Amino acid sequence: MNAASLNSGLVHTPLRPFGRVIEAPDGAEITDIPVDTLARWTVESRVLVLRGLRLLGKKEFADYCRLWGEVLKWEPGEVIDLIVEDDPKNYLFASGDVPFHWDGAFVEANPRYFFFQCLDATPDSGGETVFSDTTMAYRDAEPELRKRWERVSLTYKTEKLAHYGGEVTERLVSQHPATGVPVLRFAEPLDPDTYKNPVYVTVGGLQDDDRPDQFLDSTAELLHRSEYCYHHVWQSGDIVIADNYALVHGRNAFTGPTARHLQRVEVI
Ligand SMILES: [Fe+2]
Numbered sequence: 001m002n003a004a005s006l007n008s009g010l011v012h013t014p015l016r017p018f019g020r021v022i023e024a025p026d027g028a029e030i031t032d033i034p035v036d037t038l039a040r041w042t043v044e045s046r047v048l049v050l051r052g053l054r055l056l057g058k059k060e061f062a063d064y065c066r067l068w069g070e071v072l073k074w075e076p077g078e079v080i081d082l083i084v085e086d087d088p089k090n091y092l093f094a095s096g097d098v099p100f101h102w103d104g105a106f107v108e109a110n111p112r113y114f115f116f117q118c119l120d121a122t123p124d125s126g127g128e129t130v131f132s133d134t135t136m137a138y139r140d141a142e143p144e145l146r147k148r149w150e151r152v153s154l155t156y157k158t159e160k161l162a163h164y165g166g167e168v169t170e171r172l173v174s175q176h177p178a179t180g181v182p183v184l185r186f187a188e189p190l191d192p193d194t195y196k197n198p199v200y201v202t203v204g205g206l207q208d209d210d211r212p213d214q215f216l217d218s219t220a221e222l223l224h225r226s227e228y229c230y231h232h233v234w235q236s237g238d239i240v241i242a243d244n245y246a247l248v249h250g251r252n253a254f255t256g257p258t259a260r261h262l263q264r265v266e267v268i
Contacts, residue, residue: 019047050239065265072266098251099188106164111266118238119261126255127230132223134184151205215257
């Protein structure tokens with residue numbers, strides 16, 4: 001299918017409070033849509049949900065993502081299979097919730113985009129991926145709160161139990177590389193009593209009367225507000241492209257047995 005004829009056959013539907021579903025006609029391939037067009041739509045919408053396209057083989061998926069930029073190589077490979085495991089070492093593979101984070105915090109490179117394809121989904125079993133748009137949270141914040149945020153740096157520490165680990169310090173407020181708008185780089189601490197792979201967070205740059213735990217709680221509460229969050233309910237065949245700079249993301253707990261199988265690739 002050529003790009004012009006496919007473009008007219010794509011049905012765009014906005015998601016709330018942000019994001020976009022694009023439904024493709026039968027027989028369409030992701031490679032029929034120019035990468036720069038999809039990249040523009042991703043930056044505009046922060047999350048793109050593509051439906052009706054053929055899913056790609058594992059190597060083919062990584063090769064496709066390479067058209068967007070350098071593909072991040074994890075120890076297990078370029079494509080990470082996300083499947084719920086019976087005895088996982090890392091919370092990503094357990095059935096509980098995954099608190100907000102951005103991908104690649106513990107690697108040198110900062111991925112621009114991440115790609116998922118959903119090979120299998122179990123309806124009505126929870127496990128929605130939750131995306132929070134930090135650009136909207138920043139835009140709505142009072143000038144005084146923005147000033148407090150500008151001073152803050154967060155240090156994250158985690159043991160390497162799966163494909164990532166280490167210690168990293170990041171300023172809370174950063175700039176989106178494509179649009180220049182302020183974004184928040186925030187990951188929630190993971191309590192060792194609850195999570196298989198705890199993440200410890202220390203806060204630098206607070207004023208004397210600010211308590212670190214209150215600061216972390218209030219920032220997490222703000223980003224969880226419904227006006228900033230899109231909850232993605234997976235369907236088999238979904239291809240999702242997300243902006244890893246504008247968003248933080250996490251996952252709701254599964255509410256029952258699941259056979260869900262996602263594959264994920266990060267593009268720098
Ligand atoms: Fe993630």
